[in-house]
Amino acid sequence: MAKQSSVKSKRKLINPVFHLQTKEEDDNQLTKGMIKIVRRTGQLNLSGRSLAHVPEKMFTMYELTEEDTAKYIDFNKEPEEENWWQFKPLNYLDLSSNVLQEIPGKIGMFEDLTALNLQDNNITSLPPEICNLTKLTKLNLSHNKINLLPMEFYKLVELQVLSLAHNNLEKISKNFADLVMLQQLDLSHNILTKLPPGMGFLVRLTEINLSHNKLIELPPDIVNLRGLLKLDVTHNDLVYLPKMGELAKLQFLYAQHNNIEEIPDFEGCTHLQQVYFGNNYIKEVTTDFCENMSNLKILDLRDNKIEQIPNEIAMLQHLIRLDLTNNDLTDLPNSLGLLAHLQNLQLEGNKLKKIRGDIIKGGTMRILKHLKEQLDDEDLESVPKVSTMQHEAKTFPDKYTIKHSRSLNVTMKQLTSVPDDVFEEAKLAEVTIVDLCKNKLPSVPNGIQLVAENLTELNLSMNAISEIPEFISNCIKLKYFDLGNNLLSDLPECLSSLVGLRELVLSNNRFVHIPDCVYSMVGLEILLASDNKITDINVEGLKNLTRIATLDLTNNNMSHIPPELGNVTQLRTLELRGNCFRQPRYAILEQGTASVLSYLRDRIPK
Incomplete structure (x- = not known):
């Protein structure tokens, strides 16, 4: 999705190279008919109009001209019908997919805005007056060229959904912790090397996307986000993850393409359903991990350094998909045959010696059947919870x-x-x-x-x-x-x-x-x-x-x-x-x- 958006932006810039619209041409994009709709609905959509400037007319569209006054005022009407002045204030503004380089400070006059979409432009900075938009709950700034957020930005304390993906952000102020109403946060595709302390105060967050940055560690207080359902830290430089047990509601963890050497402690993460650790340097799947992941359905461990899978893997009784592609496995535990729900087992790129090639080529069901046939009492004793279920x-x-x-x-x-x-x-x-x-x-x-x-x-x-x-x-x-x-x-x-x-x-x-x-x-x-x-x-x-x-x-x-x-x-x-x-x-x-x-x-x- 990200690459596709990027392509669209490049195509859109072809015409402005030869003809960048003038302020007058941009103003003409906002017609009288559109202004009437804005006054009636409080919503304005100027997306994809090749705007090089925010139309100046936008800031005067609520002012009445002599023509408006003559049209609307009628002294023969009953008083209750004289509601021409009751325009609905602007609450939704979409300026996405244009070629805007800056947002004028006058944007601050729209104090009733609750949703503002500025994605897919060439914006490099935000005006200080943005702090006047105190009712803003949704803000999309993705696919721009912003490298620094003004301090006034952190006064938007009602924000619930914020996307800053695909920008040039190198750092974020500690004042980010003031945005305590945030529920969804997307900081992907920037050049962040660290996150500010205080992230743990954003306790309403349910989704965080930190992928495609240069993070070498996560702030310790990130485990305080006890309402977090989805965490994406793919394509970073992380060497380890903190103890995740406090994230009791976490369901999805994406951590592919990092430098992680050990699976973190997940004790307490009883709701985890999908875990992705592909393309790291993990050497071991621990017994503790298997014992704590009772509801896990998808486990991606491809492209790591794993040499052995413990018998306790059979305790992941809800596992549907297990990807062990490109590891250092030479054998598989027979207890894998006890995974009743396993539908997809990927083993390519390993040097398995004790299982015949024709069995591996036969696919998941053939492999599981073979392993189950090799089960003995010792295998069952190593996973007592499973053996009890089997009998x-x-x-x-x-x-x-x-x-x-x-x-x-x-x-x-x-x-x-x-x-x-x-x-x-x-x-x-x-x-x-x-x-x-x-x-x-x-x-x-x-x-x-x-x-x-x-x-x-x-x-x-x-x-x-x-x-x-x-x-x-x-x-x-x-x-x-x-x-x-x-x-x-x-x-x-x-x-x-x-x-x-x-x-x-x-x-x-x-x-x-x-x-x-x-x-x-x-x-x-x-x-x-x-x-x-x-x-x-x-x-x-x-x-x-x-x-x-x-x-x-x-x-x-x-x-x-x-x-x-x-x-x-x-x-x-x-x-x-x-x-x-x-x-x-x-x-x-x-x-x-x-x-x-x-x-x-x-x-x-x-």
């Missing part, structure tokens, strides 16, 4: 268990059906998670309709399901949906209503193409469709998925990769191995997603 005789959980966990977990029971009364108990308990993986279900149990309205996670993987019923579209709160390892070849169009879905697993089925309904799931961040029979990629459909970060199309039947896929720059992880195309070559694929996308973009016909 649990009871088929369905009792009422207390369902109510206490708010989940219905019935895995590896060889079930061909689930009684409706089980779902009735689940409905009374208001369960949000249903996990029926690793059974022999030929169809989706009808009882799921009873709990559909509250479901956030639904796992139907590793069954014999050939069709998905339309009532699944009623699961409007669904965030995670796993249909891997079934007999599916299509999905009903009505599933396009699942716009809140974040992760969809279609791996190991019979899909010839990605179903059309998927491209309407606009909240989708992860799409796993490996080991199918997919023959092509619908790039236009993927462009609708503006949040898509991971796309796995490993082991399909694609003979051609469209160059236009390179424009889907929101992708962080793209897996294409195991297809029959000639380009990109394997050497390009090994260089990672960014290189593959760049390679494809370079081949788009001009």
